Amino acid sequence: MDLLEYQGKQLFGAAGIPVSDGRVCTTAAEARAAADEVGYPVVVKAQVLTGGRGKAGGVKLAADADETERIAEGILGLDINGHVVRTLWVEHASDIEREYYLSVTFDRGAKKPLLMFTTEGGVEIETVAEENPDALVRLHVDPLEGFQPHHARALVYGAGLTDPSEQKQVSAIVEKLYRCFEQNDAMLAEINPLIVTPDGLVKALDAKVTIDDSALGRHPELAELRDEGAADPLETLARSKGVTYVKLDGTVGIVGNGAGLSMSTVDVVVVAGGSPANFCDLGGGASADSVVNALEVITADPQVGSILFNIFGGITRGDEVARGILAALERIDITVPIVVRLDGTHAEEGRALLAEAAPANLYVEPTMLDAARRAVELAR
């Protein structure tokens, strides 16, 4: 789960990392009041989970109350890469002498946390890594050793930071960022830019934090931060029903079990000449109820012209899926045809249940490809 900038900054602040004083606002009047409190000049920043806010006009400076209100009005409702701005962060503007970059992330390949630091901040870190790799200090932390102060020293000296005050401040921030990463089960904690003000203070001007979804159970306070308003309404409905669903733009509704098979089904529908309406993964061990939930979400998309079930039972049982489909047909008004392909654990029982009930508009196909072709044809 990605956090908004202000949510990340709140975690940073709690961890003792210096951030500017700021307020969360949802109206222009609130932004004006917030600016009065934090002191001018202020920077008004759109809170959306997408990059390129600055270029899209979502980050602006304001010198006084009237300007703050005018700018806030302009940014609220702005569409940035499909994300409509509903929340603003207003903070006291900082004077910037230099910009650095600091992050800690999961290196999946090395299976260790990776610290990265460079004094060439303020740009895409990928660009620094590509064009000036020596300027980017990369350092793994051995999980059995855990974070030690020498890790911070290696970053600071490695990047050629010479000012003793900056060395001290950055080292402290590295340690705090690592603790913040660890304690909040983050997959990424990034400060870009980490700035130095003209009077020599080092602080986080932005915050990018991703929390491990699998760990949200032990962080209820973070789980509540999920930005429901920003997501597609169908995806929000899906989440409320515990269905893994990603909206796409086509006409063939897709339900699979397991992320890999579901993704593969999306691909095969494209190969069969169709356009997928969604990606939907029932996950492992789906019950009949979860099938009903998935069908409710998929049929709420008016573009859907047919629905393709591609189930290969392992931990999921084919008879449960069949029961779910039959229950859904009774409980919800489904007008589009459903094509079902069942294999694996209890698939025969499942196919027998469907054959016995034999609902109209339900087609059982023997293979994944046949089922995809049929669903594509029926969606036309």
Next chain:
Amino acid sequence: MAIIVDNDTRLVVQGLTGSEGRFHGLRNRAYGTQVVAGVTPGKAGQDVEGIPIYDTVAQAVSEGRANTSLVFVPARFAADAVYEAVDAGVHTVICITEHVPAHDMLSLYAYVRAKGVTLVGPNCPGVLSPGKANVGIIPGEVFRAGSIGLVSRSGTLTYQIGHELAQAGLGNSSIVGIGGDPIVGSSFIDVLERFEADPETEIAVLVGEIGGDEEEKAAKFVAEHMTKPVFAYVAGFSAPPGKTMGHAGAIISGSSGTAQAKREALEAVGIKVGTTPSEVAALVAAFAKGE
């Protein structure tokens, strides 16, 4: 031979008394796997259809002579369960449980490696060596015994491809689902290395998906260290950038980690990549039959 599980596997199921553990543990036994024990703290002395339950894995090892553990316990107990199995002295742990926090996996992975134990998973379907042993949730009836080693990040997609291979008259030496989490105990390379060393495996099939760079690394490994032919399939060609498709691992951002990039990396070292599961099965079948 075969890899990871075989006729010598003596299995303890951690969480055998739970509903999923029971269902699949008994299916594993019905397949022919030697399921010698179950572990549920506080339930020692009970049995599940004749399989004795112990309080600790150490007892399952000393009394039941278990050498492999299958972990079916809920996510918040899973890391502890794997540590317990490793400390009890099993040589292999297969963890089916999903939603194990990634930070827990960091230290667990380092610990397990240091102990020289094989860990498969978490969030994986397990390992099946057809005709010998089935450990996990893979539907055994789908697969036939044969000489194709199959390794995959995705469970159900593995079944799909195994099914297509079986339809083409081909069988598998072992099927290994490594799991789709950011940190898993065994990587593609770990498994490919075993297939290369396994005399019963003649061909390897790698089933990947978007996100990360495991497929790219595997391609490099194949080019440098494998003599056996390798085929591949990658899921997620139609996935829109920046969206998570279910698996924590299946995230693509920007150009790296896309299905196309993986396909190119694999093809660059001479690995044939199928566009659909049927196509990869057809490619393997054509090769196996000398066409």
